[in-house]
Amino acid sequence: MSGIIIKSAEQIEIMRESALMVSRTLGIVAGAVKPGVTTLELDKIAEEFIRDNGGIPGFLGLYDFPNTLCMSPNAQIVHGIPNNTPLVEGDIISVDCGVLKNGYYGDHAYTFEVGEVAPETKKLIEVTKESLYEGIRAFKVGNRVGDVGFAIQNYCEKHGYGIVRELVGHGLGMEMHEEPEMPNYGRRGRGKKFVEGMVVAIEPMVNMGTHRINQLKDGWTILTKDNKPSVHFEHDIAIVNGKPELLSTFKYVDEALGNVFTTEDEFRADASKI
Numbered sequence: 001m002s003g004i005i006i007k008s009a010e011q012i013e014i015m016r017e018s019a020l021m022v023s024r025t026l027g028i029v030a031g032a033v034k035p036g037v038t039t040l041e042l043d044k045i046a047e048e049f050i051r052d053n054g055g056i057p058g059f060l061g062l063y064d065f066p067n068t069l070c071m072s073p074n075a076q077i078v079h080g081i082p083n084n085t086p087l088v089e090g091d092i093i094s095v096d097c098g099v100l101k102n103g104y105y106g107d108h109a110y111t112f113e114v115g116e117v118a119p120e121t122k123k124l125i126e127v128t129k130e131s132l133y134e135g136i137r138a139f140k141v142g143n144r145v146g147d148v149g150f151a152i153q154n155y156c157e158k159h160g161y162g163i164v165r166e167l168v169g170h171g172l173g174m175e176m177h178e179e180p181e182m183p184n185y186g187r188r189g190r191g192k193k194f195v196e197g198m199v200v201a202i203e204p205m206v207n208m209g210t211h212r213i214n215q216l217k218d219g220w221t222i223l224t225k226d227n228k229p230s231v232h233f234e235h236d237i238a239i240v241n242g243k244p245e246l247l248s249t250f251k252y253v254d255e256a257l258g259n260v261f262t263t264e265d266e267f268r269a270d271a272s273k274i
């Protein structure tokens, strides 16, 4: 398959359902993240929730990935495999989840704090999350792929953080990974042009130290070369009326964590749709 696949208004509404199922799954996981829980236990909770609600885990079996969630603690960036190691106070855990429903994928991610984490790690989480919204603001008709990458990179590098180069966001639809690739780095005005009806996953992966990576021998887990922490947030966004329309939401995570939910209002035409 080649080329960007534009979605109709009806398809975008179907995709919103898939995205929101991931959002609700992340909300369930948020309520269960605590010291002592294993990433495999969290994976089971997520798989059960998705199946109970008429979805199919989107990652399970995709490229032969063995689980429902990618679980990447601390220095792991993405694609970590759930296991029996309990999370401990001070850890961070990046949780990436995909769902297939009605033939369309949802795909988004959140990095959780386990108990109290170090202030410098908290800062990395805050900056990465804000960089995601900076990127989303640039996803609009008239802009190009490089504008989103530039917005994310510029925001994060001001704080001295490393932007992972090897892994990128992507178009989303009936395939988990469609065109275009959406790097978290780039130059303004470069790359493919955004048009009405595009749907993408934007997903900054931001390292406290070097942007360089290693991969574990399991063939999956990507981690930082300097073993410093890395953070990952991901949202699904459509272009509607020329502007970014968020299909996924962190509302359910914020509710589970007792956070105030405000950040996303500018990216959703109808607040009742979440």
Ligand code: MG
Pocket: 107, 169, 170, 201, 203, 234
């Ligand atoms: Mg993705």
Ligand code: MG
Pocket: 096, 097, 098, 107, 108, 109, 203, 234
């Ligand atoms: Mg993802």
